[in-house]
Amino acid sequence: TERDECCIKAAKCAASNGQLKVVKFFISCLSSPDRRVNLRFQCAVAACSRLHEDVVVFLGLEPDWLFQSSTILSFTAAMAIEGSNSVLTDTLSRMQPARITQLLRLSISQRHVALAVTLINDERVSTEHVDRPDSTGATALMLAADAGHHELIEKLIDLGASVRAEDSQGRTALSRACEAGHVRAVRALMDRGADASHRDGRGLSCVQVAQLFKQRQVLRLLDRKAQRPGRHPLIAWIGASIDDSQQDRFLSEELHRLLSNAGFTEQRARCQQRLADWLQGVAGVLTQDGNRRQMTGSYAEGWANNLVQVNGRTAADSDIDWTVLVAGQQFHLAGGCDRHWEPCRDAILLQVKEGHAQVAVGAGSQPAVTATACGVRPAQDTCHAIECCSSFCEDRVRKLLGHSFNKVHLIRATRPSSTNELRVSFSFQEKHIMRDLSTVQGQLFTLIKFIFKRHLPLTLDTPGLKTYHAKTLLFTMLEKHGADPKTKAWQPHNLIALLKESLDMMLSFIDSSSSPDECMPHFFIPDAPLYFKNAGIGGDFDNTKARVRDRLCELRSDIGGVVRAAEETHVYSVVHQCVSELQSESSDRDTLMRQLSLLHKLQWCKCAALCMTAMAHLKFGESEKAERLAMELQRHQVESGLKPQDIRDESNKIKLSADSDWAWRFCLPCDSPPRFPFLPEFTQTLFTARLSQPLSSHLYVNFRCLSWSLQAELLRNRAPAIAFDHWIEQLLGDPDLEELLALAHYSDCRKHVELSLQQMEMIEKERRVAMETQDEEKIGWLRQKLERLNDAEVRVAKTQADVNLRRNSGESPLYIASEQEILEAVICSPSDSELSHQLHSALEQSGFTESRAALQSAAADVLQQILRSRLNYDNFFVIGSYSEGWGNSLTTLDGRTDSNSDIDVMCLIPGREYHQRGLCECDGAPEQHELVNGHIQISGFASNPAAARPGCTLRPAMDNVSACRLCRYPPIAPLLPNRVSNIPHSVLEALRKVLTSASSPCHVVHAASPDRGGEELRVSTSFLENRMLRSLSTLQ
Structure with missing residues (x-):
């Protein structure tokens, strides 16, 4: 009711503000017990988000809530640091040991060390349960090794955790620690008996794992052999x-000049600082952290985020640092808190020893959670910190800032060999010092x-x-x-x-x-x-x-x-929303166009607006409008970089041109491959989804490159021709993989493809992009195209030589050779036998062999099992050429499906079965239908056997076939008595098994004879065909 809705909103608001009496009142006002239970959960989330412990105590925490809400889990972790565990203890009393172990694994994976320590100390967690793995075979000890929490490793082993346990890939906790590069974790495991000679499922020892992942310090611990240091060759003139x-x-003046030319100047630093401030504003909006999220470290400070040059690009071995203050939690430091404010008067003062505040339960020594580099997006470290009520050591801060500035905060870090403490951080003060x-x-x-x-x-x-x-x-x-x-x-x-x-x-x-x-x-x-x-x-x-x-x-x-650079934070959100709407099947045209109109007003993101508007017209079938926008894109210019005058602004204001288009590269939130089926096939591939790193997953969109592709596709038959030289002029400053791929795709000029390949290999070598398998495939495709172009040039040259020879003498080379009795030079037409041998060899080299076909059939069987498992239905079948192993690709047999082919998936509709008159032997006298020319006579069905699902990026097209059971197969020609056939006996026996096997049921599909649509259903023999084609030899 409207009254209940009003009570729910009021209760949630009161819980967020810590008004316990109000929460009690409004919960009691609800008429439905189910609604009261649901409101308890919503109020608990609201109260936990602001750390209102008294409200949470009243509401209580159900065990399942800890797994359903990260906010509630974070609340219990924050309380664990303070040693206030009454709510958690009550919840644990209602949980089985196995469930507590699951909670332990979750807390470790979410980096809640204090909570994990509290759970380990709980008497209900025992040796019997501590090694219980998750779905991947990972135990709590392995997760602690992944995160580098050596304190947890020691406690878990003391509890009885096994250092010999292996996950589904054969890795022990030590193997995983070596892979992640956590030296302290490796040392803790080895000190407690972990076997460094263990080999994982790949056959790699711990030393080999460390070598594979380039963990130099782990190798130093595992292999004590000293290495002689080399001499650095840089700047030999000193x-x-x-x-x-x-x-x-x-030499100082010369070094100063070189560093200045590389961008290490006060003006460049300020430009990067403005970029950082804008990015911080965007991040605060997107994460809803607001001012609690601050960018710290070298990128925000403007200095040495890249040790080669200052151009806004983060070095491969650097990152962007974030400090996020925990909402609603505040600590008070002895020597800092002066008890002047009301919240401080009764607060517990934390003693500070050597820069570390002493707390009831430690939170570990890993202050940040790392999201590794992914594509063009740099690595990021996120540090969750707890604000203090005051500054600290103000006299030292004033020496460089001239005034007491900002409160300090505490981070999850300790001194060596210490545990129950948090480090005092001055990162906000340091940021202001570095910026000056x-x-x-x-x-x-x-x-x-x-x-x-x-x-x-x-x-x-x-x-x-x-x-x-x-x-x-x-x-x-x-x-x-x-x-x-x-x-x-x-x-x-x-x-x-x-x-x-x-x-x-x-x-x-x-x-x-x-x-x-x-x-x-x-x-x-x-x-x-x-x-x-x-x-x-x-x-x-x-x-x-x-x-x-x-x-x-x-x-x-x-x-x-x-x-450089930005203006209003909402633009990023608008671009993200528009890209999402373009993928949505239920998007509304008018709403989408209104959103895009917001971008058209801003010249500095005009290219992005034009591209997305053209995409919208294509989505809604308005191709002529899309072509007009493509012509406008031909005339539009974007800025490839910032000019010196763009950054030499002595004021603290962001100075970026509003008249030039500089915002055309975006990294947008994304957790699944993009879908733009209305775009040309190649254009779709320019939307690069980076999903291999969950914490860094994103969709990379280069609208300049997208603009080139739309022009090439939509204006294919119009003048002027594609201006490849203009493309090259623009991209050479700072190309990305997508631009180089587009150039190589649309141009058949060997020099253009060579340039693209050279630039791609340079990007890979210089680690400008965190390369993934999809990037390696792009480079491989370029190499193949270059080889084809080189071969074509050779063939043209040979042909031209033949033509020139004929022109000069008036006679063909073949005639001249035969007249002069140079028999070796006489080219005769090859025989059918020779051609057959050549054709057979060429097909084999392309993979068209019995063994390759069997491998693809096995892959189809695995895909079938995955479909059944994910959809929880055993009557899904992969059929057709992909399952049969032959002809799904007419170019190479390598597991890929041709762009003009698909994968066929058949689903039996549950509860529907038909019976043939004269053949049915089923009990219960079911209704029977005539079988005529391979079709069951029954009306009311459309003649459309498959629902096509178009391909997307690397995913091939699929045909979804709905089918109904037929109680038995009709007579099958090769199996009829007295039938003369050269089909091998073993194959005929296999076909007989198909007729009676539950895994290959007879069925009918929605198809009919010509002019009989809606009056009959076709009997399908797909399982028989599958069995026949799977038995083919290479030559067949």
């Missing part, structure tokens, strides 16, 4: 005479980071220092020389002197502590040490400090190894 002060000045750097200060940081992150670990094989060490060293230099860029110290001619001074300072920090794990003091909390990477693991890692010190000393004496 030589051993570097201590000469005059040469320092000259001058060109020289930013270049110094870039050089230091290059040494710490690239040169030492990769070139000199001496890992141990991290980006945060470089940032802390820069802050110390800023404190020493002042942050004012106009001072004498921060001039370009001092760049090398500043770098050497920084290395001296780093060596001094390293020498100041006797601990093998401690590197340098925290800038904001001087009594808190910063540790070397992988500190506390022991073994060879105890030598990290000495190795780093030696390498820095070498570098100090010879530094030879070192050397």
